[in-house]
Amino acid sequence: MNVNVVGSGYVGTTLAACLADLGHEVTAIDIDQSVVDAINAGHAPLHEPGLDKLLAEHVGERLHATTSYDDLSEADVTFLAIGTPSEADGSIDVGPLSAAAEMVGEALAGADRNGEHLVVVKSTITPPGLAEIRDALVAGLGDGGGDVGFATNPEFLREGTAVSDFQDPDKIVFGTESDTALATLEELYAPLIETSDSLVVRTDPATAMMIKYANNAFLATKISLANDLGNICKEFGLDAYEVMEAVGLDDRIGEQFLRSGVGWGGSCFPKDVAALIAAAREAGYEPPLLNAAVEVNDRQPERLLALLDAHVDVAGERVAVLGLAFKPGTDDVRNSRAIPLIEGLQARGAEVVGYDPVATETMRERFPDIEYADSAADALAGASGAVVATDWDEFAALDEEFDAMAEAVVVDGRRIIKRRAGITYEGLTW
């Protein structure tokens, strides 16, 4: 099939590359010329393992990128993969997605088309917010929208494993309101459905989006519960990892997303949980459990710093922050737990030095004035304390690097550092 993907961020670029890999002709559209240039040069505009390889394989063949909406109507399907960032009250800013929907409508209006053109919302948007996107599309179409369909197809990929998550998902959710739209999405995904064990969920557009929010709310709350229990374990002098490993053996609970520590960050969990709370509140319901999940998460960085305070007064001292990305495998620092840690250290008068294997430049945009080291060893040299915000594998191998610290106090927010003689080691929940 012939497909447009509007928006070439983490989701859009992965979607475009993976659809090309499934055999479709794909046009990636983004308003950012540098993003388009990177894709056309066969490079991912962001750090995502496996994406460069797919782009190099398909760019110039079945995949190309452009800033122009002019030829959009030649495709059968247009995905919207635009960001839906948070507003101050937690609700999402639908402006960019709305604008893109209207631009798609305008590009489709009156154009010669081969049967129904399906516009699919891939972005995460609350069920009540969906109407605004449809309205924007209809406004763009004007009188020319007779055979344009509207659907949702929420995305469940994780950053750092986006390509493999897309290629082998647990489930694929189609939110459609006509047989034609459902048939189009099933044809598009057919190669993937045939080759993977993915379960297909067929529902309406709003329910599909609620599934996405419920999924993320459940996972974020699961981690917060692990953190709440982990904090209790720490007070009792027990190891939360030993406890939760055993708890996870229960099939009804499952072993994943029970790793306690400095909490959940990233572009999705904080934003999506906040958006669901805001939309529920707007609809007249205040969700106590989701509010508590956020509260537990917000407190973890300060609990970590309190453990550091118990061993060293960091005012005027050099303190290393190991890991800046919100999780390993990505250069994304959106809502990274490293951010409140850096802010907390700065508030204590510490001289912060950050290190991350790939996220230094993205964090530099957020904190231009702290020092950035080229290696964990350089960050630790002369430091009077170290805090661990990201569980990059390379941190597990750190050993004699701690000997170069002025005071070897290490507070681990991710249980990645090996305890050894000569360092004062504190785990957040163990």
Ligand SMILES: NC(=O)c1ccc[n+]([C@@H]2O[C@H](COP(=O)([O-])OP(=O)(O)OC[C@H]3O[C@@H](n4cnc5c(N)ncnc54)[C@H](O)[C@@H]3O)[C@@H](O)[C@H]2O)c1
């Ligand atoms: N990042 C994830 O892991 C993930 C996973 C699942 C779902 N989502 C959801 O998917 C959506 C996209 O997330 P993302 O992280 O890929 O966003 P992103 O911010 O990385 O990328 C968005 C892209 O859209 C482009 N853009 C903005 N307006 C445009 C327009 N009018 N026309 C064309 N391009 C335009 C931007 O230049 C940018 O490159 C969000 O709703 C997010 O919640 C994200």
Ligand SMILES: O=c1ccn([C@@H]2O[C@H](COP(=O)(O)OP(=O)(O)O[C@H]3O[C@H](CO)[C@@H](O)[C@H](O)[C@H]3O)[C@@H](O)[C@H]2O)c(=O)[nH]1
């Ligand atoms: O046991 C765990 C698991 C994760 N985390 C943290 O939780 C955050 C999110 O991790 P993860 O879910 O792996 O990454 P994301 O890329 O944010 O993916 C989530 O958000 C995406 C965007 O909506 C969804 O598509 C995915 O299904 C969902 O897992 C990170 O800060 C992790 O460090 C923990 O603290 N403990």
